Amino acid sequence: RGVMVRYVYDFTQGGRDMAGLLGGKGANLAEMTRLGLPVPPGFVLTTEACRAFLTTGGEPAGLAREVSDHLAALETTAGRRLGQPDDPLLVSVRSGARFSMPGMMETILDIGLNDDSVLGLAKVSGSERFAWDSYRRLLQMFGSTVMGVDRALFEEESARLKDVRGVPDDVHLGAGDLARLVEIYKDLIHDETGDWFPQCPAEQLRRAVLAVFTSWNGDRARLYRRREHIPDGLGTAVTVQRMVFGNLGPDSGSGVAFTRDPATGRPGPYGDYLPEAQGEDVVAGVRNTVPLTELERLDPGSCARLREHLRTLERHFRDLCDIEFTIERGTLWILQTRIGKRTAEAAFAIAAQLADEGLITPEESLARVSGEELARLMFPRFDASMTGAALAHGVAASPGAAAGAAVFDSAEAVRRAAAGERVVLVRQETTPDDLPGMIAAQAVVTSRGGKTSHAAVVARGMGKVCVCGAEELSVDVRARRFTAPDGTVVGEGTALSVDGSAGAVYPGSVPLVDSAVMRFLETGDTDGEAAGVVEAVAGALARADTVRRLQVRANADTPQDAARARRFGAQGIGLCRTEHMFLGERRKLVEDMILARSDTERDRALAALLPLQRRDFTGILEAMDGLPVTIRLLDPPLHEFLPDRTDLAVRIAAAEAHGDLPDPHDAELLAAVDRMHEENPMLGLRGVRLGLLVPGLVAMQVRAIGEAVVERTRAGGTPRAEIMVPLVGDVRELRIVREEAERVLAEVSAAAGVPVTCPVGTMIELPRAALTAGRIAEEAEFFSFGTNDLTQTTWGFSRDDVEAEFFSAYLDRGVFPVSPFETLDLDGVGRLVRIAVAEGRATRPDLTIGVCGEHGGDPASVRFFHTAGLDYVSCSPFRVPVARLEAGRAAL
Ligand code: ADP
Ligand code: MG
Ligand code: MG
Numbered sequence: 001r002g003v004m005v006r007y008v009y010d011f012t013q014g015g016r017d018m019a020g021l022l023g024g025k026g027a028n029l030a031e032m033t034r035l036g037l038p039v040p041p042g043f044v045l046t047t048e049a050c051r052a053f054l055t056t057g058g059e060p061a062g063l064a065r066e067v068s069d070h071l072a073a074l075e076t077t078a079g080r081r082l083g084q085p086d087d088p089l090l091v092s093v094r095s096g097a098r099f100s101m102p103g104m105m106e107t108i109l110d111i112g113l114n115d116d117s118v119l120g121l122a123k124v125s126g127s128e129r130f131a132w133d134s135y136r137r138l139l140q141m142f143g144s145t146v147m148g149v150d151r152a153l154f155e156e157e158s159a160r161l162k163d164v165r166g167v168p169d170d171v172h173l174g175a176g177d178l179a180r181l182v183e184i185y186k187d188l189i190h191d192e193t194g195d196w197f198p199q200c201p202a203e204q205l206r207r208a209v210l211a212v213f214t215s216w217n218g219d220r221a222r223l224y225r226r227r228e229h230i231p232d233g234l235g236t237a238v239t240v241q242r243m244v245f246g247n248l249g250p251d252s253g254s255g256v257a258f259t260r261d262p263a264t265g266r267p268g269p270y271g272d273y274l275p276e277a278q279g280e281d282v283v284a285g286v287r288n289t290v291p292l293t294e295l296e297r298l299d300p301g302s303c304a305r306l307r308e309h310l311r312t313l314e315r316h317f318r319d320l321c322d323i324e325f326t327i328e329r330g331t332l333w334i335l336q337t338r339i340g341k342r343t344a345e346a347a348f349a350i351a352a353q354l355a356d357e358g359l360i361t362p363e364e365s366l367a368r369v370s371g372e373e374l375a376r377l378m379f380p381r382f383d384a385s386m387t388g389a390a391l392a393h394g395v396a397a398s399p400g401a402a403a404g405a406a407v408f409d410s411a412e413a414v415r416r417a418a419a420g421e422r423v424v425l426v427r428q429e430t431t432p433d434d435l436p437g438m439i440a441a442q443a444v445v446t447s448r449g450g451k452t453s454h455a456a457v458v459a460r461g462m463g464k465v466c467v468c469g470a471e472e473l474s475v476d477v478r479a480r481r482f483t484a485p486d487g488t489v490v491g492e493g494t495a496l497s498v499d500g501s502a503g504a505v506y507p508g509s510v511p512l513v514d515s516a517v518m519r520f521l522e523t524g525d526t527d528g529e530a531a532g533v534v535e536a537v538a539g540a541l542a543r544a545d546t547v548r549r550l551q552v553r554a555n556a557d558t559p560q561d562a563a564r565a566r567r568f569g570a571q572g573i574g575l576c577r578t579e580h581m582f583l584g585e586r587r588k589l590v591e592d593m594i595l596a597r598s599d600t601e602r603d604r605a606l607a608a609l610l611p612l613q614r615r616d617f618t619g620i621l622e623a624m625d626g627l628p629v630t631i632r633l634l635d636p637p638l639h640e641f642l643p644d645r646t647d648l649a650v651r652i653a654a655a656e657a658h659g660d661l662p663d664p665h666d667a668e669l670l671a672a673v674d675r676m677h678e679e680n681p682m683l684g685l686r687g688v689r690l691g692l693l694v695p696g697l698v699a700m701q702v703r704a705i706g707e708a709v710v711e712r713t714r715a716g717g718t719p720r721a722e723i724m725v726p727l728v729g730d731v732r733e734l735r736i737v738r739e740e741a742e743r744v745l746a747e748v749s750a751a752a753g754v755p756v757t758c759p760v761g762t763m764i765e766l767p768r769a770a771l772t773a774g775r776i777a778e779e780a781e782f783f784s785f786g787t788n789d790l791t792q793t794t795w796g797f798s799r800d801d802v803e804a805e806f807f808s809a810y811l812d813r814g815v816f817p818v819s820p821f822e823t824l825d826l827d828g829v830g831r832l833v834r835i836a837v838a839e840g841r842a843t844r845p846d847l848t849i850g851v852c853g854e855h856g857g858d859p860a861s862v863r864f865f866h867t868a869g870l871d872y873v874s875c876s877p878f879r880v881p882v883a884r885l886e887a888g889r890a891a892l
Helices: 016-034 047-056 063-078 117-125 128-146 151-165 175-193 201-215 219-228 279-284 292-298 300-317 344-356 362-367 371-378 410-418 432-440 454-462 516-523 531-547 559-567 584-595 599-623 645-657 664-676 688-693 697-714 731-752 767-771 787-795 805-812 826-843 859-867 877-890
Strands: 008-010 042-045 091-097 107-111 236-242 253-260 267-275 321-328 331-339 395-398 401-407 423-427 443-446 465-468 474-476 481-483 489-491 495-499 504-507 551-555 573-576 628-632 720-725 760-764 782-785 848-851 872-875
Touching (some): 008 063, 016 047, 016 091, 016 236, 016 331, 063 201, 063 236, 107 128, 107 279, 117 128, 128 151, 151 175, 253 279, 267 279, 267 292, 344 371, 362 877, 432 454, 443 454, 465 495, 516 531, 516 559, 531 877, 559 599, 584 599, 584 664, 599 628, 688 697, 688 731, 697 720, 720 731, 720 782, 767 826, 787 826, 826 859, 859 877
Parallel strands (some): 423 443, 443 465, 551 573, 628 720, 760 782
Antiparallel strands (some): 008 042, 042 236, 091 107, 253 321, 321 331, 401 495, 481 489, 495 504
16 A cells, blocks of 8 residues: 555553544543543554454564554553563553444453562562462463463462462462472463464564454454454554553552442442452452452552543543553553443433433433333333352343243253243243243243244244343253353253343343333332432433424224323334234124125124124223224235135044034135135235125225214214224225225214214335325325335235244345344335335325324434434334333434
């Protein structure tokens, strides 16, 4: 390249807005340096250097030169050279990508130690133990990360030595022991690799840097990126930083701290400290940490400075921050900061507090919480003080929390559940054969598969708690047990707790607590133990309601659902399906309608259904009085209401086998089933096509709606029914149905002497409907996007058939990052939506447009519907608060 590319930045040359180039860690170290916080000096090799290295396989030209220049500067400030034998400068080599990938890549500490400088370090520090401890740490990290020796082998050697000495942990090993360990490790590295650990500090540095670059493409890192939707092409930056030592004796140590409690959001610093330790010991959990109150006692000066720095950082970043810190002989150093991860509860609490404190605006406060977090707070959950450490993490596939005895096959799940036991079904992955077990279980855990794996899809459909793809678990179905990464073996019958909202599996039976947020949403009650969080949620929803432009309606088919949706803030019903109303005892009437041999017979069956339908609609219109209720005419193919063909055939065959005559009704039904069989029912006789082909059906449904409106009007109510015609592909279909509907409504109105006006509109769920929306709007008073069918028909796949099987392959192979049934496919389906909105409104400027597919409750999709100019989204009652919040955020 003609232009000179710069690959290395000193901490004093960067800042927080350079995360793309310096990684989050490097950029924030630079930012803290600028703020004057005590950060050990250092420099950052850019992600660009990493990308160049990974694409060409070699170090980019000029990189080595830039590194040695920056190292020289670092050496000058420190007054000593890297690995200088009598007083060595030591550095850490740290990974850090643009997006935090905790623990996924490598970091190597204590670079610069060798057989000579370890002696110098011992002398200048006055601690032989410290020097040998640092050297063996370097050998361990360098040996595994750079030279590829299995980490466990080092652990085995150190465990063996501790055994011989009869001591429980590393702190009890003396200088002599550690020096011995150094020799053992050096031999181990040589035995395993055929190479000796490099004694040259510059070579150590160079190889460590390249190893960190390479770790970007490690299995763990790739897997994590796929799960978190982080692009593979970003690369990691590498930070080279002067070491500070927490392992320099009792007045030293390391810790992590948060500006507020990340679990509850409680204000005031929160953290853990580990005396006599380097940072990696804190995370590794080798010894138990102590709370900050204990640091206060051990080292009040450092603790006070720590608190002050936390305050500075929170004011500066205007958000919850977490930090890594190290105290070296009473001097405090900050080694990392970032915006802290937090629970849903803490997210709401902190957003509200920061706004109250004037640090952020109310709008920013709303932007800081998400619909997903709200959804999580609506489920009963585990008592956070009782969970302990997770056995494993996986994909949070279906929210909620549940506990039960572990079982490893469907039959056992069914057997135990029948005996009244609560069970958790654990499998590598589930298949349709596991269905009975999934129904019987409280929760499902799998070690394979993502959000659209069979387990995830089925569990969500059943509202069952599910964690899938917990790859750390090694599940042995035959032996009826699994092993967790910490070595815990969980056998059949052992209690297990599953948090489907957080994607975590815990040992034992963790107690559940009811959701205070749900109680608030149901009753408006903000009192109680979680009052802070509930008030924060109430405040966020109130703010969202003031700023949002999108209305939120609910999909509800019963008065109960309608009433609940209304309590949750629904502004009407966007989809009232009528098919459920044809089930149960009414099936017989539907059969009669289908089998009718004459108009009279059919009219009789329809007439019997009419009062039942009228009652359904009256109840719903009452629950939603004053608000719009969009009633969809019957949509599914009629044969769905007939019995299963095999059942019928078996019944007939059984009768014949007994020498009896088969029930003539059965024979008739079988003939009807055969007559109405469709190869592709999804694309068959359904939706508006039924209205055109089954005489009297539309008239009956419309009459029931009209009469319900009359009844409600007479009762003093304000019914606002809307009639929605499904699966329209051409304006003429809609015109025929609409004319019929208007004729019936006029009749009802005239007979009752009560005005009955119901807008008639259509679903847009076929590409042809979207593409001819301008024509369709001539007949439609409103549009409602049926995005489930529109997704199926646009992609040409049937959801029921593809989701479990090939979607996981499609996700794995990157065809789409997320299932198009979960988040609207903006490029394809979204484009059709935009066309239909523009052309529909061109014909009829006051056209009301909404969406009633499941996407109506999906945060990312809600955002799109806002920008696409829709008037409302409609979703299941439980998603209504989520959609309100997201509609508010979309409008910010
Ligand atoms: P990760 O991204 O996995 O947290 P880090 O690069 O933050 O990796 O480093 C791992 C541990 O080593 C952290 O606890 C960090 O504080 C510690 N560490 C890194 N660099 C230094 C240093 N220069 N001096 C002392 N400790 C360090
Ligand atoms: Mg870190
Ligand atoms: Mg549909």
